[in-house]
Amino acid sequence: MSTTMRIKKGDLVQVLAGKDRGKRGRILKVLASKKGGAPRFIVEGVNLIKRHTKPNPGKNIKGGVVQREASLHASNVQLVCPECGAKTRIGHKVLSDGRKVRVCRKCEGVVDK
Numbered sequence: 001m002s003t004t005m006r007i008k009k010g011d012l013v014q015v016l017a018g019k020d021r022g023k024r025g026r027i028l029k030v031l032a033s034k035k036g037g038a039p040r041f042i043v044e045g046v047n048l049i050k051r052h053t054k055p056n057p058g059k060n061i062k063g064g065v066v067q068r069e070a071s072l073h074a075s076n077v078q079l080v081c082p083e084c085g086a087k088t089r090i091g092h093k094v095l096s097d098g099r100k101v102r103v104c105r106k107c108e109g110v111v112d113k
Ligand SMILES: [Zn+2]
Pocket: 081, 082, 083, 084, 085, 086, 088, 104, 105, 106, 107, 108, 109
């Protein structure tokens, strides 16, 4: 199983490939894959594409060029640890109170607060 599958909405990630390589942003949306493969992510401010829209006064749409985020494949992003700030692989740990949390493989810091 891919470690990137444990990324959730709201996580800070770094882009590993493509024109926005090295950029960081929050996960806005997780798009689950239909066949049980790796999901795709919408990352805030990353992988922007321009869409040309036609004006539609009935729906109060002005038209023109709109920028929005296109999805990234799970293998192209990696979690950024909130504790040490490095991009990292995700591990799991059970806390003394029985809670299962995600941890940073580099600093062992708890990712889930
Ligand atoms: Zn860390």
